[in-house]
Amino acid sequence: MRASRQPWRMLFPLPSEDEIARLAREQLDFDIPAECLPGVRANLAVLGEHLRTIEGASE
């Protein structure tokens, strides 16, 4: 079994906190409070690892 390859390049390499804030404004109409950004970035890193796992290949 193999998940189809998809364009989730935004997580590789992991975006900076400033980039995450911009993405949230553009894609979610959401101004992330600054104090949340380190935790959000850490969690995006975890999600990125899971993306690599289901993709079954290194990006």
Add this chain to the structure above:
Amino acid sequence: MTALEIAALVRAGERSAVSVAREAIDAIKARDGAINAVTRLLEARALAEAQAVDEAVAAGRDPGPLAGVPYGVKDLFDVAGLPTTAGAGMRRDAAPATADAEAIARLHGAGAVLVATLNMDEFAYGFATVNAAFGTTRNPRDPERLAGGSSGGSAAAVAAGMLPLTLGSDTNGSIRVPAALCGIYGLRPTQDALPMGGVYPFVDSFDTIGPFATTIADLAAAWRVLGGIGEPSGSPRVARLSGWFDRTLDGEAAALIGSQFAGLEKVELAEVERARSAAFLMTAHEGGLRHLPELRTRALEFDPATRDRLIAGALLPDEAYRAAQAFRTQFRAHALRLFDAHDVLIAPVVGEVAPRIDDPFVTVAGERVPARAHLGLLSQPISFIGLPVIAAPLRRPGKLPLGIQLIGRPGGEADLFAFAAGLEAQGITGTT
């Protein structure tokens, strides 16, 4: 006493439901200070419901199969007249529910008596019941350890002997993990088998509700009252899941499960690790999008640990979510083929005993990772494809609990109950 023992006495008029309810209320008042399983004690409602049961018995009416059985519900079931907090401090002032959740209505119709609402991880996003607003629920088997989550209050209330029956919800393991860590039984039914009306949602793709109890008979009785159906198919064909499930056990769990089930055929479920990752991604994305409106306006009122996970999930590209969904279709088809030759598959719930509260980590692939996010390592791949599971405690008096998953085909709960009753009768599983 078990739920069915209580019901038998109340139905026979040998014990009043009011006296049972008062006993449960007193037990909570006496014991919950050390455990923190209960978020609200519903004393007036419980006594009124119990009084109605006693009146039915006195009038010669059938009071129901769970007559007088005191129970509690995870704090995400609607209880008429109360805000449904879903474990979130920001929802303490939410509008009160206008009606009971459907599951509560069914238990009420069976004569059970609602006594308490129970603690959980905020918005059910966690495996620890470490809650910034309502506190940490402690494991009754060792109060220095986690009860597990997210239905930790539901499991701890039963394990502490405060209530014989509770309800929880399971999205990725939130019934099975706390049942295993607290040493009791829990049922995650087949996806969509039980009514979700009036249950605060987390991830529609995986959300289920189910009961906790100290015996298989009590668990089965609750299952039937809640709407469970089906008959055993005969002598079940049983195998043990190996491979990834074995590799994630610590030495103690591996030795115990290996010795108890040494004679069973081992079968491998391929791609389990990818299934777990796909479940993780779908959960993050669905959960994040569900809470995005509140995140936009009240982000700082969330528990920070929940909030940052939800925001990251909302940011996940839709394409990644769809890839996880597509993988689920393939994985489900592959997993269901195992049931051509087997009726019950056995796997551990958690690879080690409950983590300490002051050291809330588990070991995954040799790495220490936060328990809150990772205790569901072995439960997530199963709920990912909607299979029914009974979490059963391995019987080992004097030691911290370890639990196993008894996994069935969709709609196969009756086979699971029949097999679990046999394990309990042999002394392999059971609460101690």
